[in-house]
Amino acid sequence: MSPGKNIDLLEHTIDGFLIRNADKAVDFYPSLLGYITDMVIDGKWSEEARPEAFARLRKVLTEGKTWFLSHVYLVEEIEAQRTQVPRAHWWWWIEEL
Amino acid sequence: MVTRRIKSKHAARIYAALWRVRKEKLDPDKLRANLRKLYRLTFVSEGRKAIAEAISAVGEMDGPVDMSEADEVMDTLDNRLGVAGLGKRLQTESTVIVRDLFSLGARQTAAKYKLNLTDHKAIKILQDHDLIWIGDHNDKELMPKFREITTDVMQRGYSRRKLAEALSEGLGDVVDGDKDYWTDLADHTATKAREIGRIAGFEAAGIEQARVKAVLDGKTSEICRDMNGRIINVSHLSAQKEKILSATSVEELKKAAPWPRRFQEKTQNLPENIGLPPYHYRCRTTLFAILKPVKATAEFGDKMRQADKDHLDFLTPEEHFLRSRDLQKRAGSLGLNWDTGDWKDDVTKARMAKHGLGGFGDDPKEYGKRALDTVTGADEVLVQVYRAGRINAVPRIQYRYYCRKTGAQTVVDDSGQVRGCYPFANHERELARAKEKRLCLQEKI
Numbered sequence: 001m002s003p004g005k006n007i008d009l010l011e012h013t014i015d016g017f018l019i020r021n022a023d024k025a026v027d028f029y030p031s032l033l034g035y036i037t038d039m040v041i042d043g044k045w046s047e048e049a050r051p052e053a054f055a056r057l058r059k060v061l062t063e064g065k066t067w068f069l070s071h072v073y074l075v076e077e078i079e080a081q082r083t084q085v086p087r088a089h090w091w092w093w094i095e096e097l
Numbered sequence: 098m099v100t101r102r103i104k105s106k107h108a109a110r111i112y113a114a115l116w117r118v119r120k121e122k123l124d125p126d127k128l129r130a131n132l133r134k135l136y137r138l139t140f141v142s143e144g145r146k147a148i149a150e151a152i153s154a155v156g157e158m159d160g161p162v163d164m165s166e167a168d169e170v171m172d173t174l175d176n177r178l179g180v181a182g183l184g185k186r187l188q189t190e191s192t193v194i195v196r197d198l199f200s201l202g203a204r205q206t207a208a209k210y211k212l213n214l215t216d217h218k219a220i221k222i223l224q225d226h227d228l229i230w231i232g233d234h235n236d237k238e239l240m241p242k243f244r245e246i247t248t249d250v251m252q253r254g255y256s257r258r259k260l261a262e263a264l265s266e267g268l269g270d271v272v273d274g275d276k277d278y279w280t281d282l283a284d285h286t287a288t289k290a291r292e293i294g295r296i297a298g299f300e301a302a303g304i305e306q307a308r309v310k311a312v313l314d315g316k317t318s319e320i321c322r323d324m325n326g327r328i329i330n331v332s333h334l335s336a337q338k339e340k341i342l343s344a345t346s347v348e349e350l351k352k353a354a355p356w357p358r359r360f361q362e363k364t365q366n367l368p369e370n371i372g373l374p375p376y377h378y379r380c381r382t383t384l385f386a387i388l389k390p391v392k393a394t395a396e397f398g399d400k401m402r403q404a405d406k407d408h409l410d411f412l413t414p415e416e417h418f419l420r421s422r423d424l425q426k427r428a429g430s431l432g433l434n435w436d437t438g439d440w441k442d443d444v445t446k447a448r449m450a451k452h453g454l455g456g457f458g459d460d461p462k463e464y465g466k467r468a469l470d471t472v473t474g475a476d477e478v479l480v481q482v483y484r485a486g487r488i489n490a491v492p493r494i495q496y497r498y499y500c501r502k503t504g505a506q507t508v509v510d511d512s513g514q515v516r517g518c519y520p521f522a523n524h525e526r527e528l529a530r531a532k533e534k535r536l537c538l539q540e541k542i
Contacts, residue, residue: 021442024517026483027497027508031519034530038522073484080400080533 025074061093129287136283144272147177152261167247184231202294207301288375304386312381313513326420392541393418405482428472468518471500471507479535
């Protein structure tokens with residue numbers, strides 16, 4: 001996979017957080033967060049290599065905080081999955097001030 | 098080895114029976130449609146005759162119209178459309194269809210099943226039950242409406258000619274408006290005859306357990322969704338069948354086979370009067386023999402809510418496993434349903450992976466195919482409770498399929514609707530995360 005294609009996929013994945021679909025909140029957003037996590041673990045994406053994209057991700061998640069937090073089962077789902085990662089991880093960004 | 102040989106011989110017999118049924122063109126849908134048509138047309142034609150007779154009776158009377166004539170009109174209508182008239186006529190004309198439906202149910206499990214004296218008695222009883230329902234419907238619905246119309250026209254002091262017109266119009270409306278009832282009754286009789294026949298087939302073939310299978314689509318009722326996939330002992334069904342057949346009144350019929358709105362408990366807690374379809378009017382749910390019992394295990398995730406665990410615990414691991422397998426089979430044959438309202442977002446999601454792993458592309462057809470391929474080729478299945486985002490929302494069960502080959506997971510709810518297909522970057526890690534709040538299913542081989 002070429003780096004250019006990876007960058008596009010990251011932007012597209014971040015775009016996913018702009019969709020506001022309450023009906024699928026429990027599955028859709030955690031799977032996006034998980035996707036980004038695994039791509040970073042596998043060394044395909046990194047905050048260092050794409051600071052602008054990750055800054056945008058942080059912005060999208062924090063700006064959408066009210067909407068995300070209003071879905072109790074989504075929050076529960078994220079909470080269940082993020083306990084193993086440090087507070088600075090993007091699993092926590094939704095709750096950042 | 099011996100057991101396996103018996104089972105395969107047994108299975109071969111059932112396949113032979115199914116083949117024969119197909120060959121003889123005993124199509125359950127056609128039989129049901131025929132019964133529906135027969136009931137509806139008979140009622141409409143008898144209704145017309147009843148109206149004509151009632152009008153003619155009024156016309157033949159001398160002197161001013163008075164209230165005592167209403168009773169004569171009512172008698173005429175009751176004779177035609179009551180148990181003695183319409184009921185008996187329906188019974189006579191539907192005998193062959195009801196018998197075929199019964200034997201179709203029996204022969205779908207027991208090859209070469211021949212109806213015996215007990216079965217003929219059962220068929221007769223099933224038809225007698227229609228008389229009970231017709232009598233009840235007449236007493237509670239038809240006759241009060243007829244009386245209301247006749248009394249009203251009499252009280253207005255209409256001329257005989259005017260009275261005849263009012264009767265014709267008013268009674269005609271009642272007859273037209275009541276057609277649905279007869280369609281429902283025919284459907285109910287058809288399902289009941291086939292399912293009770295099926296129990297006779299299970300008994301003859303020595304089947305010990307049966308599985309409830311609902312038709313899953315947007316019209317599936319809540320009770321059918323709750324019952325779908327339940328594994329019920331044939332002894333339970335046989336006992337209920339006997340209770341149904343021994344019922345002689347509306348009250349006893351309702352007691353022997355009530356129509357519950359929901360059943361959200363363990364199958365082992367099924368009341369003795371719940372198990373045998375139909376579960377409501379126009380019920381499409383059927384029973385299937387379990388020829389080869391499966392064994393499955395189910396493990397709860399560490400971070401699951403107790404309420405979700407309790408909800409998933411309504412079904413045994415085997416029941417969950419068979420339900421998930423049914424959805425897989427359907428994904429590979431008829432396909433699963435989609436909510437068209439979801440499509441816009443689903444396509445957006447598909448677009449997200451456009452430049453990624455070469456997966457979803459931006460073609461909706463490709464996305465749909467990927468979603469179904471993920472279900473049919475799944476390596477793991479998790480079960481989750483979905484609550485529509487609201488704290489008090491009615492919980493629904495969903496099956497989540499993970500497939501390494503497609504690099505995706507597809508979520509399907511218990512009504513057979515695809516809720517979404519999501520790519521993953523790492524199968525094991527994604528699965529491990531999801532397992533925290535879900536039930537992990539596995540077949541025990």
